[in-house]
Amino acid sequence: RNVGTVMVVTGTIFSMVNPSQGTARSQPEVSDIQQRMRIGSDTLFKELMMAGAGPYFGARTGSLLNFFAPIVPRRMGLLNADDSKVYKSDTLTLTYIPNSYSQTSIAQAMPPQSAEVKVTYPPNCQVPKELWGFEIGMTVLIFDNTGHFDTFTLTQVQNDAAHVQHRGQGLTYGYVAGATITQAVSNTYYRNAATNQLMMYDGYQTELPIVDNVVDLRFD
Secondary structure (H helix, E strand, O other): OHHHHHHHHHHHHHHHEOOOOOHHHHHHHHHHHHHHHHHHHHHHHHHHHHOOOOOOOOOOOOOHHHOOOOEEOOOOOOOOOOOOOOOOOOEEEEEEOOOOOOEEEEOOOEOOOOOEEEEOOOOOOOOOOHHHHOOOOOEEEEEOOOOOEEEEEEEEEEOOEEEEEEOOOOOOOOEOOOOEEEEOEEEEEEEEOOOOEEEEEOOOOOEEEEEOOEOOOOOO
16 A cells, blocks of 8 residues: 555656756756655655554554554644644655654553653663653654554653653643553655645654655645
8 A cells, every 4th residue: 555655656746846948958957856856755755664663562562553543644743733634635744653762651641731741661671761762852652542642742851751742732632551652753744835845844843845846746
């Protein structure tokens, strides 16, 4: 399924990037555009192939598809997030778990308005750092078996607790002890209609252009 999606996305980008207007005078520009297309296509391909990769130890292992939808057709994150009922054909948010030791569970119930979360130290902890390898600025994901999931940015780390900033409109669900907390990657890809650029948004405070001169973009 992912491979088919990648081919559609790649083909769309190649067909929609604005071509050169004059062969002789624009060959350098054509080469530059083609190089940017390759970078954009490679970036999307790698992200799509990783989308859904889940924890590999702890109470919840295996694909994130077993717990929630890791590919969402809307913008998610701290800045200008779309409503949960919005669907966009030119926007994808992809979530996956990287190769990371920072995978464990929360030790106490997390009230919806709480900014602090306490975690459990697994018996096989091998990372001699505070909070099981979690670090300030890291993107973390909390989810359970009910289909709920939320992404956060760590703003403070101390012993067995961390302070987090929610990447959304605020928590609407209280996670109980045992819910999984793990380092995560959650990026949104979309076309900026004002600048004709393929953009990547990291869900927090950074947005970067990936490809210029993209006149249309659609994900199927």
